[in-house]
Amino acid sequence: MKWKTAVALLLVLLGAGSAAAQTPPARSVKVAAVDFIPAWGDLDGNIRRLVDAAEEVGRQGVTFAVFPETAVSGYLFSDPSQIAPYLDTIPGDTTKALLPVLARTGLYMSVGIAERDAETGLAYNTAVLLGPKGLIGKYRKNGLNPQDQKVFAPGDTGVPVFDTPLGRIALLICYDDTYWQYARLAALRGAKIIAWHSVSDRVTPGTPAAQSKGDHSTVSNVQYMSAQNGVFVIGATRSGVETNPITGGALYYNGGSSIWSPQGHKLIQAPVVPPEELPPGLHGVYATEIAPADADEIRTERLALRRPELYTPWLALHRSPVDPNAAKTRRKATLVAAQWPEGASLMDKTKPQKGSLTVLPELSSLPSGLPPDAIKARAEERDGPFERALGALARTHKAYVAGSYPERAGERVFHTVALAGPDGAILGRYRATHPDAARRWATPGDEIAVIETPLGRIGLATADELATPELGGLYGVQRVDILAAPAGAPSPLKVEIDSALFGVPDPPTGRADFFPYAAAKQNQLWLVSGGRRVGDATAAGIYGPEPVVSTPTLTAAPGAADVRHQTEIPAVGTWIDQSQLIDGQQAQWFIPLTQPKDSACLKRWRDGGACPGR
Incomplete structure (x- = not known):
């Protein structure tokens, strides 16, 4: 009987990702992100607590619940021998204890387990998906941070997506969200829901600045997984303080579990809490109703903007440890994002700061709000009036100036970004490669643009394109220091991440356009968008590479002509920098x-x- 059960579970595991096995998803289901606290190194006790928690979640009418990372062992271990007694196999003791509860309650759940591979003995940071009929599948963490690397082997499952009666579900774990690629792979494989399991920590308040360089908050990344990919995200993390009794080391977990819509909006969130010693067990169930099928149209729209022919081979190259494109010297750079109100172009009134990079709003010489036919009617060839005016502006003020215009090339019209240098010459041009639905008047271009300047490596884009993360990824692997991305009107999607998760003053929640913010952080570069102001909202902003910990997100004040910031290029790293980001990718x-x-x-x-x- 045990042999038959094991075979049945294996068949479910192997077949779960098959598109042929899809089950029509439920229309509306109650889902939950669960705050569960394990006791460090108490495998048997944590399994009992997890069973009790699953019983309680089931009693609350939840259909699918997501539990945190390493929920049956704890997370803070210093070497493989230390964690070895607290590993479990899959299937194993944890799944054996949970499956009867799920069969009785009808609950689906995913949970993080420190897994021992039965054949090799290697340890993996794993999430397992279980349902009323058994084990559905598992995922082994790809994005290993320095703490993971002390005890866990790199994941070998790729990014599987599993068919369930609720819809297709993908599993990711904590630091995976440092890399935009894993959530994108889940969406490309048809996920409606990403279950994200975390133990997102922060440096304990009061830590001296010299020791707090590693401060970060993984849960502060969760919005992008939904917004860029058009999927629901259920993100479970934990609260409390975890102490390793052998080493005395401690991690402070800040809570903040959350659920996000396919449009990138927050549906519900647990409180972000200060450090506190808490007893192990269930500490919160944060639930809401979702209709998984609602993700399909939005995910399809997001993926339709992709241009795979542009990504070969760049996004599949592993560039470590030596990258000839990386900046070799550190330098100062002044960044300026021009802000214009709706209406006429203010190009002739803009005064760039000497030596700065100033980025103008998009379609810089035209009034805002023109219909597509009027934009195309004003298209002009290269070296025409717009580029001459841009060069004159840069030469007059001895600055680098970027702006965009409709470029005519025969029968085609491109949305082209041009960069002029202090001598007035056009240093580079970029034809927008991923125009969104509002800019369908533009023929897509076929290559990115990276320009070497005394300020650093400058890339060119348009702000609307940054909803497609592959574009930012191309510039990241080319080791761009600054991305100049002219914007139009403010985006309706703002940063909705809880301001309590930020260590910087004046956090961007509620005021910063989300996609430029995410592109800067995901690719560890500075991003400058000149843009228009509409009421109190603005698209003019400067976005830093580490906005949670150290670099500001700056938006132009309502009456200001621009927003300015002086920084160092390449950006000074905190818990991660561009080199570490590129090195850590598993291409x-x-x-x-x-x-x-x-x-x-x-x-x-x-x-x-x-x-x-x-």
């Missing part, structure tokens, strides 16, 4: 991102196979 999993939409490799991968086949 072998990114190959599907580079494949044409109709490729056999991509189709096989979406059906649960490998790309490339092996």
Whole structure:
């Protein structure tokens, strides 16, 4: 009987990712992000507590619950021998104890387990998905931070997506969200829901500045997984203080579990709390109703903007430890984002600061709000009136100035960003490669632009394109220091991350456009967007590479002509910098991102196979 049960579980695990096995999703379900606190190194006790928590969650009418990372062992271990007694196999003791509860209550749940591979003995940071009929599948963490690397082997599952009666579900773990690619892979494989399991920590208040450089908050990344990919995200993290009794080390967990809509809006959130010693067990169930099928249209729209032909081979290259594109010297840079009200162009009234990089609003010589036909009617060729005016502005003020215009090339019209240097010459041009639905008048361009300047490596984009994370990713792997991205009207999607998760003064919650903010953070670069002001809202902003800990997110004040900031290039790292970001990518999993939409490799991968086949 045990042998038959094991085989049945294995068949479920192997078949769960198959598109052929899809079950029509439920229309509306109650889902929950659960704050569960394990006792350090108490495997048996934590399993009992987890069973009790699942019983309680089931009693509350929840259909799918997400529990935190390493929920049956604790997280803070210093070496493999220390964590070894608290590892569990999958299937194993944890799944054996939970499955009867799920069968009785009808609950689906995913939970983080420090897993021992039964064949190799290696430890993995794993999340497992369980349902009323058994084990559905598991995921082993890809994005290993320095603490993970002390005890866990790199994940070897890729990013599987599992069919359930609720819809297709992907599992990710904590530091995975430092890399935009993993959530993107989940969306590309048809996920409606991403279950994200975390133990997001912060430096304990009062820590001296010299010791607090590692401060960060992983849970502060969760909004982008939903906003960029059009999926629901259920993000579970824990609260309390965890202490390793052997080493005396401690981690402070700040709470903040949250659930996000496919549009990138927050549906519910646990409080962000100060450090406090808490007893192990269930500490909060944060639940809301969602309709998983609502993700389909939005996810399809997001993915339709992708241009895989532009991503080959760049997004699949592993560039470590030596990268010739990386900046070799440190320098000062003054960044300026121009702000204009709705209406006429103020290009002739703009006064860039000498030596700065000043970015103008998009379609810089035209009035705002023109319909597509009027924009196309005003298109002009390269070296025409707009580029001459841009060069004259840069030369007059001895500055670098970026702006955009509708460029005519034969029958085609591009949305082109140009960068002029202090001598008035046009240093580089970029034709927008991922125009959004509002800019369909523009023919998509076919390459990015990176310009070497005394300020650093400057990339060119338009702000609307940054909703497609692959574009920012291309500039990240090219080791761009500053991305100049002219914007139009303010975006309706703002940063909705709880301000209590930020260590910087004047956090960006509620005022900063989300997609430029996310692109700067995900790719560890500075991003400057000149833009228009509409009422109290503005698209003029300067976005730093580490906005949670150290670099400001600056938006222009309502009556100001611009917003300015002086910084160092490349950005000074805190808990991560661009070099660490690029070094830490596991590009072998990114190959599907580079494949044409109709490729056999991509189709096989979406059906649960490998790309490339092996």
